[in-house]
Amino acid sequence: MHLFGSRSNFIIICFCFLQFGCSSDIGKNQNQVVKKLPIMVLQEIDADVDTNYPARIEGKVNVDIRSQAEGYIEKIYVDEGSYVAAGHPLFKINDHSLIEQLNTAKATLNASKAILANATLELDKNKDLSNSNVVSDYQFKSAKATFQNAEAIVNQNTALVEAAKVNLSFSLIKAPVSGYIGRIPKRMGNLVAKGDALPLTTLSDVSEVYAYFSMTEKDYLRFISIAEAKSFQDKVSDMPSVKLILADGNTYSKEGKIQMIDGQFDKATGAISVRAAFENKENILRSGNTGKIVLPENYKDVILVPVLATLDVQNKIFVYRLNKQNKAERVAVKLAGKSGENYLVSSGLNPGDRIVTKDLNLIQEGEQITPEK
Incomplete structure (x- = not known):
């Protein structure tokens, strides 16, 4: 009986070792399953990057119409929103x-x-x-x-x-320029004088409009450095044409041109004011409109990486690059900008590098990857 028990124990122990060995081999084989993922071979290309800036629109000429005579408004010749030519009567003050x-x-x-x-x-x-x-x-x-x-x-x-x-x-107030009449807060019978805080109305010439926007010091220095002209005014003139995105999301039909960059930065905001001019013969745009200025910038010989092929970890951008052994290496990259659905990479990658473009969250550092053809 004792001999039989010893043999039984020996058999059980051997069986356990066999089971453990088989399980280990199975797990090892499972760990060695190589992921098959799509890759992208990087190359240098030229790319355009659009930078958007909130903008406010003003007419080329915005005039406050004020009375230089004191008296009661006797007659109003125009209505709010109407278009008048220069010299057209606007108000008659009792004379x-x-x-x-x-x-x-x-x-x-x-x-x-x-x-x-x-x-x-x-x-x-x-x-x-x-x-x-x-x-x-x-x-x-x-x-x-x-x-x-x-x-x-x-x-x-x-x-x-x-x-x-x-x-x-002065009792007959005429339009100094052609344009559109704004609000008329005072009506017939109201007393007006030179020192009134509110104007009788405003008159806006919108045949051409100005879009004012602010640019950070960093953006300003970048755009100025790109221009090849020597003088500052020539650099401004050489800046590319800009587009205007309206409040409804549509792009205005005419392109604009940057005409002026302010002489100093705002101490409070650290930004500088820029003015772009747009033709507005159809009178679509009015003073007070808002929108976004789209300022294009051309980059030569840059590497584009799809946004979906990157990881954003603690405000840093990473990609998985394959080495010669097809092992994944997590690489931090620096960005120069964004063009559509792609990042412009300024450093961290080189032409010819291969990066993984899918399932980045499932990849581990040093993991073997089979490039998908």
């Missing part, structure tokens, strides 16, 4: 007091002219008598001084008449 001022100025001028006429006669008389030694030289000089004073008063009153005429003309 009764202005007409009175003009009439008073004219009467004063006429009176001073009469005094001048009398002074002229006295001067001529005393001149002849002085030449004949009938009157003293003093009397002649006194008559001459009276004449000069009367002449000065006439000139002064003439200027007052002209000023009164100008003030009277």
Whole structure:
């Protein structure tokens, strides 16, 4: 019985070793299963990258229409939103007091002219008598001084008449430029004056519009360095044409041109203001519109990597590159920008490198990969 028990134990132990060995071989074979994944061979190409900047639109000319005369609004010749040509009447201010001022100025001028006429006669008389030694030289000089004073008063009153005429003309407010009328906060019967905080209305010439946007110092330096011209103004002129994406997502039909870069950076934001001009003959764009400026930038001989072929780990971008043994190596890359669904890689990869483009989350460092053909 004892011998039989020993044999049984020996058989059980052997069986366990066999089982363990088989399980180990099976697990080992399972671990050696090689993933078959698609790869991409990298090459250098030229690529365009679009950078978007929020923009606000303003008309080429935006004029606050204010009254230079004080009085009540007597008539309004236009309506909000209407288009007017330069010189078209906009508002009529009650001019009764202005007409009175003009009439008073004219009467004063006429009176001073009469005094001048009398002074002229006295001067001529005393001149002849002085030449004949009938009157003293003093009397002649006194008559001459009276004449000069009367002449000065006439000139002064003439200027007052002209000023009164100008003030009277201010009662009819005309459009200084062609454009669209904005809101009209004050209506007929309201009192207006020079010092009013609100304008009577605004007038916008939108035959050409300006899109204002801000650029970071980094972007500014990059775009300026790309331009080959020597002078700053030539660099601005050489900047590529820009596009405007409207608030509804559509792209405006006309391309614009950068005309101006501000003279200094905003200390609060660290950005600089840029102005691009767009033709707007169809009057689609208005002052106050918003959108996005699309500024293109061309990169020469860069490597493009699909966004889906990258891993974003703690704000760093990685790819899996295959070495000569087809083993996966996780490589950090630096980006120069983005073009569509691709990253532009500035460092970390070279032409001819092979990267995995799928199932990156399932790959381990050093894992054997079979490139999928």
